[in-house]
Amino acid sequence: SQTIHQWPATLVQPVGSPLSLECTVEGTSNPNLYWYRQAAGRGLQLLFYSVGIGQISSEVPQNLSASRPQDRQFILSSKKLLLSDSGFYLCAWSVLHAFYPQETQYFGPGTRLLVL
Amino acid sequence: SQQGEEDPQALSIQEGENATMNCSYKTSINNLQWYRQNSGRGLVHLILIRSNEREKHSGRLRVTLDTSKKSSSLLITASRAADTASYFCATENSGGSNYKLTFGKGTLLTVNP
Numbered sequence: 251s252q253t254i255h256q257w258p259a260t261l262v263q264p265v266g267s268p269l270s271l272e273c274t275v276e277g278t279s280n281p282n283l284y285w286y287r288q289a290a291g292r293g294l295q296l297l298f299y300s301v302g303i304g305q306i307s308s309e310v311p312q313n314l315s316a317s318r319p320q321d322r323q324f325i326l327s328s329k330k331l332l333l334s335d336s337g338f339y340l341c342a343w344s345v346l347h348a349f350y351p352q353e354t355q356y357f358g359p360g361t362r363l364l365v366l
Numbered sequence: 367s368q369q370g371e372e373d374p375q376a377l378s379i380q381e382g383e384n385a386t387m388n389c390s391y392k393t394s395i396n397n398l399q400w401y402r403q404n405s406g407r408g409l410v411h412l413i414l415i416r417s418n419e420r421e422k423h424s425g426r427l428r429v430t431l432d433t434s435k436k437s438s439s440l441l442i443t444a445s446r447a448a449d450t451a452s453y454f455c456a457t458e459n460s461g462g463s464n465y466k467l468t469f470g471k472g473t474l475l476t477v478n479p
Contacts, residue, residue: 291474293469293470293471294409294454299466354399355409355467356411357409
């Protein structure tokens, strides 16, 4: 069966410090991978998605970046965190369907980031 | 931008009652999905309804889709305290990228024991 891992679960970082959040998927190959941010009490904002190694699409301009160094590894980074980067970060995967509508996305447990 | 908008934003009911949440969207879709999120956790997929379907059932869940009104509803029957969570609709838009879902802001459901 497939599983998705995210770490760390909670992170408190000072403004201006770097960030690295990691997400890995097991039990599937060639997944679509996604990073979302969720502000308190709000919906999900898609930040990045990837359909293959080294292929990253950015949805919103920000001081965050994403990388996919391996098929089932997705990393969210920042060189200098801002206060507004605080939030709940969720990684998700789905089966890659190039020509068919999107199916279910499977979410990780999330990382709560607090920038002080 | 948000595609789905859930209504109401918050709903509080007693155990055993039915809970109905609505979702409206703006553009044509291939499918619409409902997800559940317990506080501080990841989202869990509940049910998917395709654009050519009008109603779908899964256990105590019933989802309807009206593409002419661009709206969907999620009904939870005989609610339990464990159903307390936020519920999100998500749409996959036709004609766009096949890789993305657009989520609404969610309905916070509280089921009181």
